[in-house]
Amino acid sequence: MPNLSRETYLNIFISLGLLVFPFIATAMDEPFYITLATRVAILSLAAVGLNLALGTGGLVSFGHAAFFGIGGYAMGILASHAQTYTPIFTWPFVIEGTNQMLIIWLVAIVMSGIAALFIGLLSLRTSGVYFIMITLAFAQMIYYFMISWPTYGGEDGLSIYVRNQFPGVNTLDPSSFFYICLVLMFAGLGLSAMIKNSRFGAALQAARQNEERLAATGIRPFNIKLTAFVISGMITGLAGALMADLNRFISPSMLSWHMSGEIMVLVILGGVGRLYGPVVGALIYIIFEFIFGGLTDYWQFYLGLILLGVVLFARGGAIGLLAGKARHD
Amino acid sequence: MTDQPILQIQNLNKSFGALTATDDVTLDLKKGEIHALIGPNGAGKSTLIKQICGQLSSDSGKVIFNGRDLAGMDMAERAKAGLGRTFQVSSLVMEFSALRNVMLAVQSKLGTSYRFFKNVRGDKSLTEPAMAALKRVNLEERADVMTAELSHGERRQLEIAMALALDPKAFLLDEPMAGMGPEGSKKLIGFLDDLRHEAPILLIEHDMDAVFSLADRISVLVYGRVIATGSVDDIRNNPAVREAYLGSAA
Numbered sequence: 001m002p003n004l005s006r007e008t009y010l011n012i013f014i015s016l017g018l019l020v021f022p023f024i025a026t027a028m029d030e031p032f033y034i035t036l037a038t039r040v041a042i043l044s045l046a047a048v049g050l051n052l053a054l055g056t057g058g059l060v061s062f063g064h065a066a067f068f069g070i071g072g073y074a075m076g077i078l079a080s081h082a083q084t085y086t087p088i089f090t091w092p093f094v095i096e097g098t099n100q101m102l103i104i105w106l107v108a109i110v111m112s113g114i115a116a117l118f119i120g121l122l123s124l125r126t127s128g129v130y131f132i133m134i135t136l137a138f139a140q141m142i143y144y145f146m147i148s149w150p151t152y153g154g155e156d157g158l159s160i161y162v163r164n165q166f167p168g169v170n171t172l173d174p175s176s177f178f179y180i181c182l183v184l185m186f187a188g189l190g191l192s193a194m195i196k197n198s199r200f201g202a203a204l205q206a207a208r209q210n211e212e213r214l215a216a217t218g219i220r221p222f223n224i225k226l227t228a229f230v231i232s233g234m235i236t237g238l239a240g241a242l243m244a245d246l247n248r249f250i251s252p253s254m255l256s257w258h259m260s261g262e263i264m265v266l267v268i269l270g271g272v273g274r275l276y277g278p279v280v281g282a283l284i285y286i287i288f289e290f291i292f293g294g295l296t297d298y299w300q301f302y303l304g305l306i307l308l309g310v311v312l313f314a315r316g317g318a319i320g321l322l323a324g325k326a327r328h329d
Numbered sequence: 330m331t332d333q334p335i336l337q338i339q340n341l342n343k344s345f346g347a348l349t350a351t352d353d354v355t356l357d358l359k360k361g362e363i364h365a366l367i368g369p370n371g372a373g374k375s376t377l378i379k380q381i382c383g384q385l386s387s388d389s390g391k392v393i394f395n396g397r398d399l400a401g402m403d404m405a406e407r408a409k410a411g412l413g414r415t416f417q418v419s420s421l422v423m424e425f426s427a428l429r430n431v432m433l434a435v436q437s438k439l440g441t442s443y444r445f446f447k448n449v450r451g452d453k454s455l456t457e458p459a460m461a462a463l464k465r466v467n468l469e470e471r472a473d474v475m476t477a478e479l480s481h482g483e484r485r486q487l488e489i490a491m492a493l494a495l496d497p498k499a500f501l502l503d504e505p506m507a508g509m510g511p512e513g514s515k516k517l518i519g520f521l522d523d524l525r526h527e528a529p530i531l532l533i534e535h536d537m538d539a540v541f542s543l544a545d546r547i548s549v550l551v552y553g554r555v556i557a558t559g560s561v562d563d564i565r566n567n568p569a570v571r572e573a574y575l576g577s578a579a
Binding site: 214 | 436
């Protein structure tokens with residue numbers, strides 16, 4: 001029997017719980033719960049992206065809604081053209097819309113990666129409060145751009161009537177779509193664990209803790225942080241495409257600073273820099289919203305109180321509370 | 330083999346407002362030597378090291394290393410070019426073990442910091458050279474201890490191990506003995522005595538016994554100016570140096 005930490009047991013328990021959840025929901029005759037669980041998986045993935053930048057790299061990005069929204073609009077733009085059979089543009093070559101998830105995901109990842117590269121190039125020259133403000137400013141720029149761009153619905157957003165397709169899967173079945181999202185969430189978690197333990201991850205953690213030392217060791221911190229920021233943006237962008245597909249609706253609110261804050265709250269609630277922190281954060285958030293959202297319109301006030309408690313008294317987030325301090329080596 | 334110095338500093342200047350921290354400094358470091366840089370507190374020794382490493386920009390003057398002008402190169406590039414530096418106040422990755430700190434230097438040396446998948450734990454191409462560097466500074470038994478839990482003296486040793494792992498062409502050691510006990514200092518003196526044959530050392534040190542027993546040459550820095558350069562005996566007997574620095578102690 002390998003000597004696994006409490007955190008590992010907790011992670012396995014959460015993973016198994018999510019894997020069997022559709023059966024439980026079906027048994028309870030509450031298919032709506034599957035949609036809630038799908039939101040957990042998608043928000044987790046978005047927060048896994050941010051956690052790589054924020055937790056491992058110490059990059060407090062307050063603009064990850066930009067990538068979430070770009071992923072969402074990548075889906076919206078491609079799918080809206082597919083449903084009206086119009087090309088996206090015809091010059092210099094013709095690009096058609098598509099309702100194939102695999103292509104949409106790829107476009108979402110590439111577009112949010114390009115955006116992260118551009119935003120990172122400019123914002124990573126700063127640090128601390130300035131970095132937070134610049135990432136926020138970029139996200140807000142994209143937000144206002146989408147509001148004022150009428151082609152894709154402007155402020156009203158954009159509806160997609162049928163969920164996009166995945167080869168061999170009926171994506172309209174809630175459980176099937178849930179499992180697609182869950183697999184991607186696990187893939188994101190696996191990738192982020194692998195990166196953290198790799199040579200790149202070692203350099204990234206060193207960049208968070210002591211940039212001067214990293215540079216004196218011959219590794220340029222800027223390049224390491226920029227690479228991490230791009231990977232982080234790509235993961236969050238993929239989550240945005242999934243969220244758009246779940247709701248079959250995209251609006252600029254996906255790009256607003258509320259969304260950036262929400263993703264950051266998930267990471268902090270669950271535990272900054274902890275592998276399953278984003279998942280635990282998303283679980284708490286969705287459960288809280290479901291239970292207290294029905295009782296009061298002001299449920300976020302109470303979530304705020306919990307967040308305050310976590311920040312003040314449980315610095316490792318909920319995972320820190322349940323599984324103890326992070327192990328270092 | 331030519332006698333071309335590995336490191337040449339030519340007419341280097343740096344001012345902070347009205348304060349001249351480095352005033353037209355010219356000195357060099359030859360192969361196989363220990364060149365000690367001494368001077369009273371605030372003489373600008375650490376500023377000079379920072380200028381050489383690229384941590385501070387220079388107002389004018391040149392740093393030529395291994396035949397190459399380092400102008401426009403940042404700290405990371407200069408480290409990659411072969412400047413192995415230790416900090417006056419230990420600067421380490423505190424949440425890493427001693428071993429993982431040195432492994433970071435090894436992966437930099439190998440140029441493999443952009444590998445995303447293989448786990449570094451148990452990766453022998455990293456752990457073996459890192460362990461070898463720790464062994465050289467007698468820190469191998471503390472390899473798995475978190476850096477934050479190492480003693481002050483052990484952190485000084487770890488700094489040197491990281492510089493060793495980079496396999497540099499020159500060492501810039503900023504007060505490596507500071508805060509070490511007499512036993513540790515003695516060991517370190519013996520170690521540096523041999524190290525100069527691997528790569529020359531520019532040594533800043535306040536411990537005069539260490540300086541006088543190790544240095545091939547000594548330069549004396551006062552108010553940012555080099556007031557004398559010479560052998561141990563030259564410096565001991567230089568009246569200007571006695572006046573400015575050694576004072577009554579000599």
